[in-house]
Amino acid sequence: MLRQYELVERVKAYDPNADEAVLNRAYVYTVQKHGTQKRASGDPYFSHPVEVAGLMTELKLDQPTIVTALLHDTVEDTLVTIEEIDRLFGPEVARLVDGVTKLSKIEAMTENERAAENLRKFLLAMSEDLRVLLVKLADRLHNMRTLHFIKSEEKRRRIAKETMDIYAPLAERVGMYEYMREMQLLAFEQLEPTAYATITGRLAQIRDTDGGQVDAIALTFKQALSEAGLDVEVSGREKHPYSIWKKMAERHVSFEQITDIMAFRVLTDSEEGCYRALGILHTTWQMIPGRFKDYVSTPKANGYKSLHTALIYENSMRVEVQIRTREMHRTNEFGLAAHWGYKSGERPDGEVGWLRDLIEIVDASHDAEELLEHTRLAIYQDRIFAFTPKGALHQLPKGATPVDFAYAVHSNLGNFAVGAKINGRHVPLRTPLTNGDVVEIIKNRSASPQLAWLGFVVTGKARAAIRRAVRAKEREEVAAIGRKLFDEIAGRLPQKIGKKAIKDAVRRLELDDEEALMLAIGGARLDDRQVMEALVPGSAVGLTEPEQWPKQDRAISIKGLTAGVAFQLGTCCHPVPGDRIVGVRHKGQGVEVHAIDCLDLASGVDADWLDLSWGERTTGAIGRLRVVLYNRPGTLAEATGIFAGSHANIVHLEMIGRDDVFGTYEVDLEVNDLAHLTRIVSALRASDGVAQAERI
Template sequence: MADGSPEPVLFSPRAPDLAARVRAYNPKSDSALIEAAYAYAQHAHGEQRRHSGEPYFTHPLAVAGMVVNDQLDDATIVTALLHDTVEDTGSTLPEIRRLFGAEVADLVNGVTKLTNLQLSSKETKQAENFHKLILAMAEDLRVVLVKLNDRLHNMRTIKHMRPEKQVQKAQETMDIYAPLAGRMGMQSMREELEDLCFRILNPEGRSSVIRRFITLKNETGDVIDRTVEDIENLLTAAGIDALVTGREKKPFSIWRKLDEKDGEFNRLSDIFAFRIITKSEEDCYAALGLVHRRWNAVPGRFKDYISQPKSNGYRSIHTTVSGRKARRVEIQIRTEEMHEVNETGVAAHWSYRDGIRFENPFAADPANWLQSLREDLDTAENPSEVLEHVKLEMFSDQVFCFTPKGRVVKLPRGATPLDFAYAIHTNLGNSCVGAKVDGQRRPLFTRLRNGQSVEIISAPGQTPQASWADLVVTGRAKTAIRRFARLEERASQIRLGREFARAALDKVDKSLSDRAMATAAERLNFSDADDLLRALGAAEVTGNQIVQALYPELLSLEELGPNTTRKDGVIGLTQGQSAQAAPCCKPLPGERIIGITWRGRGVQVHAIDCPELVAFDESPDRWVDLRWGAGESLGNHTADLVTTMANDAGVLGRLCSLIGEHHANISDICIEDPKPDFYVVRLSVDVRDVTHLSRIMTAIEADSAVTEVVRERRSETRS
């Protein structure tokens, strides 16, 4: 039409059917809105086809049907119908907003943004996009509900795509969407997504599981029907009204258990899973008692997620017993309301019954988890840390531990007392010096188990150690430790930079001041004085650069470079010859020297004991007798030192301060071969002469933390 609205389209007979399905659980539903969205999407997609050759509109219609199965609200259903219109057709968001309202337009926009995120790209970009995914989820979780159903339908029909595209989408789904569904409490969707991916990523593994499972069924007969009948008879005799079901686990779930437990296939306890769905919580525990009296419980295979629910709202009792013919089976016991939350997760927040939102008392609001996650992610500086944090939060099974006062702390499997401390408060984690587990002192690397009581021992002066990052498993703890390490490193570099700056300024008889450093920072294009000092401490700039920025008129000698000597500084040159210090030995005033002539390059000055002179034994005509001039000791020369020192706090800072006290400047520093007890530091020190260097080396050797200091000379000639 001229006004931009779509041409009228006759409603498909299926449009009223979809609206009727919604009215069955929500009599107050706006059927006209749903039918209009149906017609709009059908017209917008027009003759578009899927890879299978089917009309493209079959996809959004299927997604809408899946959303209806979860009994969601009209806006989510309409969004499911329209979710690809802006991305794949000529439709626009303003048009969607005008025709279907702001709420639907915002939801469609959110789904479109998620679709455009290339989550399977390189890690850094993947991490950045994952952060955007979390932000979109936090704005309205219905966006991710539509996206997850969209991905599930695409995975169900993925066989029509190119093989390489199938692998890409399956890996992306396995890495991100499947665990996301699980973290949102949508367990059935997670299991189906994982198994669909398993079919593509490891077809041989899946086939082997299925073959072994068929063999097991032939050996055991109809285990499911018989076990269901046994449980029903048990409950009926006790007067407990409950629904009992049994099922086979999906191949990927079985494969994962085999991989985790490294056990025999027929020893797995959850190949067959049985559920007892009762009318009340009291009946859950009564049913548990009956099951344990009828069959032997397997030690260590009992979990009560009713009294200690998972953070995504999951509630159920899990127990494993030795059933028929001593075959282990897992039994899950829950109420009807718990079962609804366990199967649909976050979708339970938007489910309708009889025209009103149904408030399920067991449904945990994942928005709280998302908000907490956003706060943690905002503190991460490295994109790869973002992705690591998200995956750690979503992929982990949980253990429940207690504070001394009885507060429950939920942690991922494999968590340590350090994770426990950081889960309570960052300051407690930073100051942790030890822990008691169930009243006994335990190392900080102890792996915690369900039900343990943990007491954290802290001390005001304690700070996190860099090695802690390898002990913890939670994203919160890793982020806090790395953030503190970065801050400590920066503070150390600033302190070191301040000593370097003081020494460099002392050399030209100038004093260090905040105003001088602020001026130098501005002239060298640093944000502030601390940023400049950090760069100086990290050897990204030199002390001479700071002096030159503040007092350029005082560096006339240095303008020739640290390895260059003035012609009148050495005696023995002929008229017009220039001299340059050899980079291999870097001779100092006070040492015996010799010159080697180079065509077009003047004379290169070597120390008399320089090993490189051997190369010129057959060229005596190139040798020039030289000696230092009387005033050369006032110039600037560099010596390279190699120092081995104890790996203790403050040793390096003490060394740098000592050099500064001797009015020498450190022009370069490099830490090599760090070990737990010692490390090697290479220093380039600007000195006046060999006597000045000798005094500095003597002072360094006098430090009890220094085991050796030697002057280094290079073994290769540089022409």
């Protein structure tokens, strides 16, 4: 653990103007406040914030950040308040400490909800000051270094998974690759202990038996470049164990089949030197097609710059090579932190595009699960580059589609997208993009996002925007259903219902306004009896539930037909009592009864048309629904439970489509009338397991 004077000396070494008294006061304060608290390792607890502060000095961060690192756990783990920190160390440090502090006191929330709320607060604080993220990443890195001291395997795996899912990708997104690699390695050891032991063992075996081959290859590269007049540094290493395991999993290959285990780095003095070195290596050794990437002319979103290539060395050995300047290397290893110097003029612009996307996702996410899912997608690591027709560059996750691209350009462009051209050729919206594609989005202002898009989009921003738009559309539809049901309920009352009665009903039901009433009815949160009683108190006396109201005979009668004439209800439109209907009589056959807007009648039918209406007996009609369920256990049972609870008999149920996200079903239900069928649709749409429900 760093001693007090050692920490101060580190800061003064790069910032001679740092206030030594403030640093000493913060060090003593954290030691006093954490007192006798111990870590799982048995070390004094204050050793943790001191080590986090030490990590911050390695990045040469400013004094408020060092003080924040020292104090970052005092509010959570001691009796210290933000107000006290503000009084003793100033508002800037108080704001940073508050941003880093975790919300650990939310006892009532589930694990996912706690994680989501912590992440929500963290992202919002980070958007105001990236130093919050830098301290948090150092905090997580030091906790991972001591994770093995925690006795509970379940807790170790939970922390490791959170690190792998959120913090390592966040470190990558701000370009802190050293932090990212160490976090991944430590998390990998906990999550896949057998694979970790096997791969690290094999790498150690290679080091013992290769006779210094890595150093020999690095020397050969250096000699070839030096002979061409380039002053370079060349270093080599085995690839990261986690990246090897990831490649094995993605390619479904064994360790022996991974041919590019060795990686080399060439450091030059200038960009021109980078390209010269690349040319020399490519003319001396055969390059592997498709493996060259130029992140110098087109940097990654986090500012990463480097040339990447792969060569075939002697004996068909494949090696990876990264070429960059020395300045690029520092930026690449420590990202935005490398630019966040102790001098204000060196600080990076806080407006980072991907960070703005994350904040938009925080605002758009509906619940904890969505927030975690969308954020993990937004910080996905493998990237591709695509261009607008005017040449604007956008970086997207590997596997992104034109819909993802449209939302990356602007939310409205995604909402209005109806088609796309890639490199001038019309393609389906689900087509994956590749590096260098020029993407043109075809839009229509009357269009809206489709639920099916969730089956192929890969960015958190697109997924959040689609779900938000679909929810808004469903809200409109639920309100429309509620209005229809309201009119049907009001029609059963003994008096005409006016605006005043509706206003009084809203007040009695403790709702905000008339729209909220329609949403509650359409969303099956109010039954008919409650609505009737709210509109006209006493009107529902003696009536408990809709299914206990007087029922009709289980037969259907049609007005407008001659007595004894046979008829059947159309299987194309499945009319139910309440629909406007028409009869179609073909010569020598009975009468088919269709809904007036049946699509089969739209193109004209060579038959006699009869003006019909429903008779007094209207029970037992068949209504057909298309129901899209989320593809997870229990959703079909949930839907059938709604049918049973609504006293609707299932006549036929068939799955007509399924993918990784949704299962689509067609179901024929025996219902009383249109109002009965509408209530069922409303109840389905209110269910968490149902993505979409509509009448066919």
